[in-house]
Amino acid sequence: MKMKVIVAPDSFKGSMSSTEAAASIKEGLQAYDPDMTVKTIPMADGGEGTVDALLSILGGTRIEKEVFDPLGREITASYGWINHTKTAVVETAAASGLPLLDTQELNPMETSTYGTGQLIADALERGAEKIILGLGGSATVDAGTGCFQALGVHFLNDKGEKLDMCGDSLSSVSNIETDSMHPRMSEVEWTIASDVTNPLLGEKGAVAVFGPQKGVTQEQLPIFEQKMTQYASVVEDHTTKKCRHINGSGAAGGFGFTLFSLLDQPEVESGFRLIAEWSDLKGHLADADLVITGEGKMDSQSLYGKVPVGIAQMAKEAEVPCIALTGKVEGDLVAAKSEGLQVILPIVDEPMSLEEAMSRGKELCKKASHRFMEVYHM
Structure with a gap:
């Protein structure tokens, strides 16, 4: 046998x-x-490899796009596209990930998720009806603001001026204009794939747990925590949603928090469980x-x-x-x-x-x- x-x-x-x-x-x-x-x-947990894993299960192709890396340099990144279901699979790591930077380039004050927003925008223009966004492996602590800036959201300082978002800009945000957000953001079905359950703030939060691997020094930890806390208060005042304590709000440098705050009830799935279910791993084990x-x-x-x-x-x-x-x-x-x-x-x-x-x-x-x-x- x-x-x-x-x-x-x-x-x-x-x-x-x-x-x-x-x-x-x-x-x-x-x-x-x-x-x-x-x-x-092939497996993944929402981070690097999620696109490969899902494309191997569901079929589809890779779409390449010129975008900005975490430091604003032009690179070619890609996302998965499953045409028959109009589903896009986007990894935060593809345009905003740690593997894109050398160790000496890690600079969370300057890094941004803008490139991830460019990939999402391309998928929206392509007619995506569902977006699976894998959170993991980012080189950023900008709470996903760069991504939303690329998707049309305006982050304003106390003078009403638009900010270019990065980690350092978080504490300068005094107001948010979401009316300018890409109109199709509210039309698609969102699935956030992540195995991170950390909250946004505190000793188990985005800064304390994941900041050091992205380049946050011990001296900078309280500074970033203050920036993130101030930003969270502005967002919660704007949306009247309290998302800082939600499991996973600390994923990808606080990206989860902004997603939960600005999207209308996105579905959240364990990246591993999502792939295991779609691949019928349990059935194959029988x-x-x-x-x-x-x-x-x-x-x-x-x-x-x-x-x-x-x-x-x-x-x-x-x-x-x-x-x-x-x-x-x-x-x-x-x-x-x-x-x-x-x-x-x-x-x-x-x-x-x-x-x-x-x-x-x-x-x-x-x-x-x-x-x-x-x-x-x-």
């Missing part, structure tokens, strides 16, 4: 997309046994013999809402063994077994630098899956 394996990894950030990782793992499995049935389901997942680095944070653990939990429920391939293991992951992850296997098979490991990611994934099957069938 043929063995059936589900391959459902997240991206190996900086090395492979989830689609590329899944293909490499499948190649290694079928090199071991050409008759093996392998079902690849007759599977093994599940292989993975991501670039697995550490203690991987136990809290990350894709591999989500996959493992579903596999455990279906009583299917689950393993994870990873580029790097860090910290104590003993608890992973209780979540359903029976083996965590590093793909690196000899001493090498991080740069070499990342550049050889596809090859290493292929070899690791083949190596695991040799042990599995001993």
Whole structure:
């Protein structure tokens, strides 16, 4: 009887997309046994890789557009387009993401989500009836104001002058004009895909938790918290909606807060759960013999809402063994077994630098899956 394996990894950030990782793992499995049935389901959590994952499930094409990166430089970014349902899939990371900047370029005072707004505007002009917006991986702490500026919203200072929005501008906002917002913003069905549940403010908020990875220094943390607090008060006065405490309002540098405040009840979905549901992962698990997942680095944070653990939990429920391939293991992951992850296997098979490991990611994934099957069938 043929063995059936589900391959459902997240991206190996900086090395492979989830689609590329899944293909490499499948190649290694079928090199071991050409008759093996392998079902690849590339995964994501709303961040980088969401477009690839959804296009692989739903079909569709990529639409390229000249937009601004987080620092206002022209780049080519893309979004997914599913024509038969007029659905656009936009990742915040595509135009406003951390991978677009070198470490020394991280500057949350100056970065903006304007480019994400340009992608959305293009989708609206194309006739989108539904927009799936993946929040994650942004290099910004502008609360999504740059995006809404690109979509026609005017953020005004106390003199009534229009502001160019970025992190530093948040505390200068005294009024908001939403009448000028793109007219189709209210006509489309919105789904916000994110696995972040943090509120906007406080010790678990956008600035405190995610600010440092975007370049916010320890000295700047209270400054940004004050800016975000002041901005939130202006928005809540304007909309009469109190969204700062909503789960996910802190996602993507506070982007969630402005989305919840200015859109009319957008649907919010776990990025992982959305992809798992649309790919019928549960159905595929029903007759599977093994599940292989993975991501670039697995550490203690991987136990809290990350894709591999989500996959493992579903596999455990279906009583299917689950393993994870990873580029790097860090910290104590003993608890992973209780979540359903029976083996965590590093793909690196000899001493090498991080740069070499990342550049050889596809090859290493292929070899690791083949190596695991040799042990599995001993």
